[in-house]
Every structure is written in C-alpha cells, then in structure tokens.
Amino acid sequence: MLLAMAKVQIIGVKQRQDKTVQILQQLGAVQIDPWNDRRSGPQQRLTLSDQLIKLRERLAYAATRIDSLLTALPGVETSPAEADADASLSSDELLAAVETDLAEIGPQIQTLVTRQDQLEQQLSSLARYETTLRQLLPVTPILVDLDRYAVSAVWVEQRYQPVLAALSQQLDDLTGGLCEVITRQINPDVIVVLLIFPKSQTQAVNELLGRENISQLHLPPNLAGQSLDQTLATIQQQRQAIPQELTAIKAQQLALAHMWRAQLLTWQSLLRDHLAAIEVRSQFGQTEYTFVIEGWIPETRLAELQTTLENEVGREVLVVKLPLSAEAQETAPVMFHNPRLVTPFESLLGLLSLPRYGELDPTPLMALFFPLFFGMILGDVAYGAVLLGLMLYLRRRFKDRPTLRALAEALSLAAGWSIIFGFLYGEFLGTLGEAVGLHPLWFDRGHNAPALFLITIGLGAGHVVLGLCLGLWAGLRRRSRHIIAEKSAMLVALAAIFVLVATLADYLPDAFFTPAIALLIVGLVILIYSMGKLGLLLGPLELLGLVSNVLSYLRIAAIGLSSVYLAQVANELAGLGGNLLVGLIIAGLLHALNLILGAFSPTIQSLRLHYVEFFSKFYQGGGQPFRPFQRSQITK
Amino acid sequence: MDTGLIAIGAGLAVGLAAIGTGYAQGHIGSAGVGAIAEKPELLGNIILLVAIPETVLILGFAVAAMIILLL
Numbered sequence: 001m002l003l004a005m006a007k008v009q010i011i012g013v014k015q016r017q018d019k020t021v022q023i024l025q026q027l028g029a030v031q032i033d034p035w036n037d038r039r040s041g042p043q044q045r046l047t048l049s050d051q052l053i054k055l056r057e058r059l060a061y062a063a064t065r066i067d068s069l070l071t072a073l074p075g076v077e078t079s080p081a082e083a084d085a086d087a088s089l090s091s092d093e094l095l096a097a098v099e100t101d102l103a104e105i106g107p108q109i110q111t112l113v114t115r116q117d118q119l120e121q122q123l124s125s126l127a128r129y130e131t132t133l134r135q136l137l138p139v140t141p142i143l144v145d146l147d148r149y150a151v152s153a154v155w156v157e158q159r160y161q162p163v164l165a166a167l168s169q170q171l172d173d174l175t176g177g178l179c180e181v182i183t184r185q186i187n188p189d190v191i192v193v194l195l196i197f198p199k200s201q202t203q204a205v206n207e208l209l210g211r212e213n214i215s216q217l218h219l220p221p222n223l224a225g226q227s228l229d230q231t232l233a234t235i236q237q238q239r240q241a242i243p244q245e246l247t248a249i250k251a252q253q254l255a256l257a258h259m260w261r262a263q264l265l266t267w268q269s270l271l272r273d274h275l276a277a278i279e280v281r282s283q284f285g286q287t288e289y290t291f292v293i294e295g296w297i298p299e300t301r302l303a304e305l306q307t308t309l310e311n312e313v314g315r316e317v318l319v320v321k322l323p324l325s326a327e328a329q330e331t332a333p334v335m336f337h338n339p340r341l342v343t344p345f346e347s348l349l350g351l352l353s354l355p356r357y358g359e360l361d362p363t364p365l366m367a368l369f370f371p372l373f374f375g376m377i378l379g380d381v382a383y384g385a386v387l388l389g390l391m392l393y394l395r396r397r398f399k400d401r402p403t404l405r406a407l408a409e410a411l412s413l414a415a416g417w418s419i420i421f422g423f424l425y426g427e428f429l430g431t432l433g434e435a436v437g438l439h440p441l442w443f444d445r446g447h448n449a450p451a452l453f454l455i456t457i458g459l460g461a462g463h464v465v466l467g468l469c470l471g472l473w474a475g476l477r478r479r480s481r482h483i484i485a486e487k488s489a490m491l492v493a494l495a496a497i498f499v500l501v502a503t504l505a506d507y508l509p510d511a512f513f514t515p516a517i518a519l520l521i522v523g524l525v526i527l528i529y530s531m532g533k534l535g536l537l538l539g540p541l542e543l544l545g546l547v548s549n550v551l552s553y554l555r556i557a558a559i560g561l562s563s564v565y566l567a568q569v570a571n572e573l574a575g576l577g578g579n580l581l582v583g584l585i586i587a588g589l590l591h592a593l594n595l596i597l598g599a600f601s602p603t604i605q606s607l608r609l610h611y612v613e614f615f616s617k618f619y620q621g622g623g624q625p626f627r628p629f630q631r632s633q634i635t636k
Numbered sequence: 637m638d639t640g641l642i643a644i645g646a647g648l649a650v651g652l653a654a655i656g657t658g659y660a661q662g663h664i665g666s667a668g669v670g671a672i673a674e675k676p677e678l679l680g681n682i683i684l685l686v687a688i689p690e691t692v693l694i695l696g697f698a699v700a701a702m703i704i705l706l707l
Contacts, residue, residue, distance in 0.1 A: 351680025450705055453698075548691055551698055555690065558697045608687035611680075 001361050003298045003335045005626075007328055008305070010293040012317030017284075017291045020309065020317050021277050024293075028630025029305055031333055032295040034283045043292055046284040055091055056278045062098050063271040069106065070264050072113050073257040074250070091274050098267050105260050109253075116249050123242045130235045135186040150202050152195045154214050161191060163212070170208060175201050272632050280629055294322075296333055296626065332357035335626035341413070342367040347406035352611050353621030360470060362610075362619055369463065369614075370410065370606050375417025376456070377560045377602035379445070380567070381438065382429045383595050384418030391415055411603065429591060430567020445557075446564045452557045460553025460613070464546065465494065467617030474618050485530035487617075493523030493543055494550075549613040555605050566594045642707050646700035653696025660689040 008030070012020050024030050035045045048056070089097065132153065156164060168181045179197040186192050197205055285292035297305055306319045324332070334357050336346050345367045355361050378384060391412040398404040426433040426440030433439070445452045468491050475483030496519035502508045503516060528539035570590030574583035615621075668682035 352684065353680075449701065453701060548695070552691050552694055554698055554701075555694045558694060604683060604687055605690075608684065608690070611684045612688060 001337055001364075002355060002357065002359075003300065003337045003626075005296050005332050005335070005357060006299045006302050007322040007324055007332070008295060008297055008302065009320045009322055010295075010309075010317060011290055011320070012313070013289060014286070014291055016313050016316045017281070019313055020291075020293075021280065023308060023312050024629055025273065025277055025631055027301075027305060027308060028628050029301040030293075030295045030297045030629055031627055032280055032283050032293055032629050033331075035285045035294070039285075042287050043285040044287075046281055046286040046291060048278070048281060052278050052281070056275060058095055059091065059271055059275045059278070062095055062102070063268065063275065065102055065106070066098065066264055066268045066271065069102075069109055070261070070268065072109050072253075073261055073264075074254055076254070076257045076261055089270070094267075094270055094274060098271065101260075101263065101267065105256065105264075109256060112249050112253055112256075116246065116253075119242050119246050119249070123239065123246075126235050126239050126242075130232065130239070132186065132192060133232055133235070135184055135192060148199055149196055150199045150205075152197075152205065152209075154193050154195065154209060156191045156193055156214065158185075158189050158191060164191070164193065167193075167212065167214070171195065171197065171205065174204055174208060269632050276629070276632070295629075298335060298626075329358055330356070331624070333626040334623040336361065336363065338363055338367075344406040344409035344413075345370065347403050348410060348607065350625075351607075352615070354623035354625055356620055356623040359620060359623070360474065360618065362615065365466075365614075366610055367413075370610060371414040371417040373556055373606040373609060374411075374414035374602045375419075375421040376459075376556050377605065378414075378418040378563065378598045379421035379425045379560055380427045380430065380563070380598070381419050381422030381433075383563075383591075383598050384415050384420075384422050386595060387418065387599060388412060388415035411599070414602070414606075427564065427567075429571065430564050430594075431571055445560065446568070449557070449561060452561070453554060456553050456557040457550060459556065460550045460609075461494070461498065463553065463609070463614055464550050464617065465491065467614045468494070471618035482530050482532075485526055489523045489526035489530060490542070490546055490617075491523075493520055493527060494546055496520035496523055497547060549616075552613050553609065555609070559601055559605055563594060563598050566597075567591065570594065642703060645707075646703045649700040649703060650693070650696050653693045653699075657689045657693040660692075661686055664689070 010020065010024075010030075024032075037045055164181070164183060171179045171181060175197050178201075179195065182194040182196075184192050184194070195205065281291075283293075285294070302319075302321065309317050309319060322328070334354055336343070338346065338361075342364050345363050348370070349355075349363050349366060375384075378387075391408045395405055395408040395412060398408060422428065423438070424440065424442035425445050426438050427446075428436050428438050431446065443451055468487050472484060472487035472491070475487055496516050499508065499512050499516040500520065503510060503512045524539060524543060527542060528535035531538045531542070567590075570587045573590065574587035576583075664686050668678075668686055671678050672682055
C-alpha cells in the first residue's frame with residue numbers, strides 16, 4: 001500500500017534557515033518541491049548570497065578532486081566504521097580537514113598515476129619499435145663506422161612505392177652518392193626504408209624528408225645512437241623491466257587504497273551533503289524576513305518534524321499542513337509501505353510505472369499472482385529446487401544491489417510455487433516423476449492438455465474480472481460515471497460471453513442462450529455509450545480485446561507444456577544411445593537449456609500478463625517516487 | 637490420412653502465427669534496444685512492447701489445440 005502523504009509549508013525567520021536546513025537533512029523525511037515562480041504575492045524564489053555561491057564553488061572543487069582520487073585508486077572493500085566522520089562539522093571545518101588530507105595523499109597518488117601512464121605508453125611504443133626493427137635486422141649491413149654515419153628508418157605506404165626511386169635519387173644528389181637505401185616490405189600496406197648517410201648530412205636529409213612529408217621512425221633518446229642489435233637488446237630488457245615496475249606501482253596504489261579509500265568516500269559523502277544543503281535553498285521561497293519551504297512528508301512523520309523543529313529551533317520556524325487539493329494530489333509523490341514478502345515486487349512494478357498517489361497499489365496482488373503464474377508454467381520439482389537454490393545464492397551475492405536482489409527474492413518465491421505445482425502435476429525433470437515415485441496430486445498436465453487449457457482460461461477470466469472489478473471500484477471512488485459505465489459494461493458483456501460459450505459447449509441448458517445474447521447486447525450498448533463519439537467503433541473492438549486478453553492466459557498452458565515436452569525429449573534422447581555417460585551429458589545439457597528457458601520465459605510472460613492483461617483494466621500509473629532531502633549514504 | 641492432415645493443419649496454425657510474431661518482435665526488439673541504449677529506464681516498457689505480439693501466437697496455438705482436440 002501507499003503511505004499517506006501530507007503537503008507542508010515550513011516558514012521561518014531567515015536567521016534560522018541554516019539550522020532548519022541541517023535539521024531537515026538529518027531527519028530525511030521531507031521532499032522539497034521546487035518553488036513555483038508563477039505564484040503571485042510577496043513570496044519570491046530565494047536567491048543564494050554571494051557568500052553561499054563562493055562556498056558552493058569551494059565545496060564543488062574539493063568534491064571534484066576527491067572524485068578524481070577515488071577514480072585513480074583501485075576499488076577495495078571498505079566499511080563506514082573504518083573512516084573518521086563527523087557529520088556536525090561546519091563547511092569551513094570540513095574543507096580544512098579535506099584540504100589537509102588532499103595535501104598528504106594527492107601528490108602521492110598523482111605521482112603514481114603519472115609514472116604508470118608513462119610506463120604504459122613506453123611499453124606499447126617499445127612493442128611497435130621492436131616489431132619494426134626486427135623486420136629491418138636481416139637487411140641491415142653490419143656497420144663498422146657508426147661514428148660517421150647515421151641511420152634513419154622511414155615508413156612509406158605501398159601506394160607511394162614509385163616515390164622511392166625519386167627519393168633515392170635525391171638522396172644520392174644530396175650526399176654525393178654517399179648514401180645507402182634499403183627497402184623492406186613489413187606488411188602488404190607498408191614499406192620500411194632504411195637510409196644510411198653521413199652524419200654531417202643529417203639536417204639536410206631531415207629537411208628533405210620533411211618537405212616530402214615522409215614519416216620517420218624516431219627512437220627515444222635512450223635507444224638512439226646505438227647499433228640495431230644493441231637497440232633491440234635494450235628494448236627487450238626494458239620490455240621485461242617495465243611490467244615489474246608497473247606491478248610494484250599497482251601494489252603501492254592498492255596499499256594506498258586500503259589506507260585511504262574509506263576516508264575519501266566519507267569526505268565525498270560529506271561534501272555532497274554540504275553541497276546539497278546549499279543547492280536545495282534555490283528551491284525555497286522568501287519574503288523580506290522569512291524563508292518558505294513547501295514539500296511533502298509522510299503523515300506518520302509529520303508530528304516528528306514539528307516536535308524536532310520546535311525543540312531545536314523554537315517558535316521561529318512553523319510547520320503548517322496544507323489542504324490536499326485535487327491538483328496537489330496529482331503531483332504528490334508515492335512511497336510504498338508493504339510487508340516484507342511483498343517488497344521485492346515493488347521493483348518489478350517500478351519497471352513499468354509507479355502508482356499515482358491515491359491509486360490502488362497493485363504490488364500485493366502482483367506478489368500473489370506472479371509467483372502463482374510462474375509456478376503454474378514451470379511446475380517441476382527438480383527445476384524449481386535448482387532455481388530456488390540459485391536465487392537464494394544470488395540474493396546473498398547481490399545484497400548491495402537492490403534491484404537485482406529484489407528480482408532474486410521474487411524469483412525465489414516463484415521457484416517455491418514451481419516446486420508446489422511440481423508436486424501437483426507430478427513432474428520431476430519433466431516426465432521422470434513416476435520414476436522417482438512422484439504421483440500427480442492434482443492432474444498430469446502432459447497427458448491432459450484440454451483440462452489445462454480450460455484451467456488457464458478460467459484463471460485468466462478470473463484475473464481479468466478482478467482487474468475490471470478494481471477498475472470499477474476506482475471509478476466509484478473517483479465518482480467518474482463514464483469509468484463506472486465502461487467497467488460495468490465490460491463485466492456484463494464478459495459474463496454474457498462466458499454463459500454463451502458454456503451454453504454452446506453444453507455445460508448449460510439451451511435456455512440460457514437467449515438471455516446470454518440479450519445480456520451481451522446490453523453490455524455492448526452501455527460500452528458504446530460510455531466511450532463517447534467513437535463508441536460505435538471502439539466498443540466492439542474493446543470487447544474483442546477483452547476476449548483476446550482472456551485467451552492470452554493460454555500462454556500459461558502453452559509455455560508450460562513446451563517445457564514438459566522439451567524435458568521429455570531430453571529424457572528420451574538420453575536413453576537412445578547405448579552409453580550411460582553420453583546419455584547423461586545429453587540429458588543434462590537439454591535440461592540445463594530447459595531450465596534457462598524456464599527461468600526467463602515464465603518471468604517475462606507472467607510480467608506481461610500483469611502489465612498488459614491485468615493492469616490495463618484499472619491501473620493508471622505515472623506516479624513519482626518520494627525523494628526526501630536527506631544525507632547521502634556512503635558508497636563503496 | 638486424416639490424422640496427418642490434422643497434424644499439418646495444427647502445425648501451420650502455430651507455425652504461421654509464430655512467423656508473424658517473430659517478425660514483429662524482431663522489429664520491436666531492435667528498436668527497443670536502441671531506445672534502452674539512450675534511456676535505460678525504458679526497460680520495463682520495452683519488455684512490455686516486445687511481449688505484446690505474442691497474443692497472435694497464443695491465438696494460433698489456441699486454434700491448433702482446437703484442431704487437434706475437436707477434429
């Protein structure tokens with residue numbers, strides 16, 4: 001169910017604004033609405049003072065620096081207890097404490113990060129140099145006199161190969177024939193050219209290559225001036241030494257993370273809280289002497305808010321509960337308050353849309369029917385047990401990720417129902433129920449498909465009728481005549497169709513035929529009337545849609561039976577080959593596939609039955625979640 | 637002979653419905669993935685939209701079941 005919300009106005013003298021904001025943030029019970037600028041009167045939007053703007057900039061800058069340090073450090077498990085945190089620090093005290101720590105840890109982390117980047121760049125470029133130089137090694141003559149000659153390597157793309165002849169000629173002219181040009185194709189697109197020329201001509205050669213836009217291979221200073229052999233040996237040494245240094249750097253970063261991460265996370269959280277406490281004021285209103293806050297609070301916490309403000313601030317701040325107009329109700333946020341077993345389904349509902357304030361919360365109904373539908377579809381003791389074990393494990397694994405944890409909890413319940421229906425259908429790995437001494441407590445769906453179809457259609461009819469009844473109830477609450485007429489008409493028409501089908505199938509005497517037709521016509525006429533001008537077209541379509549919705553529940557039977565037949569195939573294939581081991585492997589793989597399908601497909605189909613067939617009868621959605629102004633939680 | 641024709645009829649009822657459903661869901665799914673890439677909060681709505689054409693398949697299954705059971 002949804003908690004009752006109260007719209008409140010908090011008015012206080014400006015001198016008490018800081019204290020009031022601190023109390024509201026600590027209490028975490030009030031969602032503050034943005035100030036309505038279209039409102040007329042003496043109250044206007046509050047503007048931040050220059051002092052607050054400067055403080056905000058300082059806090060934002062410190063927060064950015066903390067964020068960058070946290071990004072640079074490796075992630076490690078931390079607990080809030082490890083850190084020193086005093087939430088009552090003023091902003092100036094907080095900034096001073098943060099600056100002290102940043103001065104200590106910042107340079108260390110920065111040095112490590114810079115050195116790590118340098119080494120990683122060096123490692124990747126050394127790999128490129130080595131590849132190229134190895135290609136050149138076989139064609140390089142052993143130069144005795146490296147003192148007087150320079151060696152330069154250039155890349156030329158394959159398509160520019162004809163240029164090489166001209167280049168060679170130009171170099172000959174430049175150096176008076178005292179140069180050697182050696183080419184080597186290192187891949188289909190690139191030719192490496194080795195140029196050997198007198199050192200005295202280095203500048204002239206470089207200028208020539210620059211004019212012709214030819215890329216040279218520039219070795220780092222520590223590699224230049226050596227022979228090719230020596231250069232390669234040095235590269236290999238460095239390629240072995242650099243990873244070791246990188247490992248040492250990572251170990252240092254990890255040690256710093258263990259020492260500092262918890263504290264940095266605490267500072268980050270406190271800085272964000274202080275920033276939020278400044279930024280929230282731009283949503284306040286003000287007069288010459290007072291500030292005005294409007295927002296929402298759960299009814300159950302209103303007394304707590306009034307008492308706390310009175311005790312901490314006195315009578316200079318007032319809390320006034322405003323009347324809840326129809327327009328205000330439209331914008332009211334919603335907050336769930338459900339039993340523990342129902343809570344996981346709030347996330348599933350959130351995938352679609354939250355209920356509007358004042359609307360029925362369908363979560364308890366979803367908590368009832370979703371696992372039931374899932375169980376009816378999967379309906380196998382073995383699959384249910386494996387799924388239950390897996391979901392309980394995932395529930396523990398994802399304890400820090402609320403949405404995944406909620407899904408695991410919901411599917412745990414669904415797996416439980418699968419086990420129950422497994423006993424009702426007598427299924428264990430599909431058709432092995434009899435082999436393990438399991439007899440159907442209800443009926444064997446694999447051999448009694450017509451009964452299964454009728455049951456699922458009946459279930460669908462009941463679910464849809466429930467939806468229509470809830471829609472009718474919502475219409476009565478809102479006193480909306482056209483909704484009351486529409487839902488009533490649908491119920492009447494649906495009842496008439498059921499009676500008609502039962503009469504045609506000889507479940508009811510023929511005497512029911514004419515009244516059923518009459519009832520159907522009455523329902524259709526009311527439906528057409530309730531839908532306004534386009535009712536003549538939309539009414540029959542809506543009725544057809546209703547029948548289609550009921551038939552849609554046949555998917556419970558269809559997907560369930562497909563799972564049984566796939567399991568049957570797995571069991572029979574296992575027995576076909578002569579080898580037990582091979583048979584077990586084949587059966588295992590097919591059952592695993594069936595289990596994966598059995599986890600996803602019933603989930604999607606059960607959700608779809610709720611979202612489309614059920615919710616469309618009464619649910620509007622479009623609600624906004626309740627987001628109170630509160631302290632942030634320290635994140636890991 | 638009759639049994640064979642009944643089986644073919646039931647198979648066609650489901651098979652052709654499945655082709656139509658698969659074609660529709662393929663287009664919806666690919667558009668949905670593009671939407672989710674930009675707005676992850678649309679996931680629930682996209683699942684809903686992808687699952688909607690399955691009613692066609694279920695109705696095909698219902699026809700196939702009626703063919704097998706009633707004929």
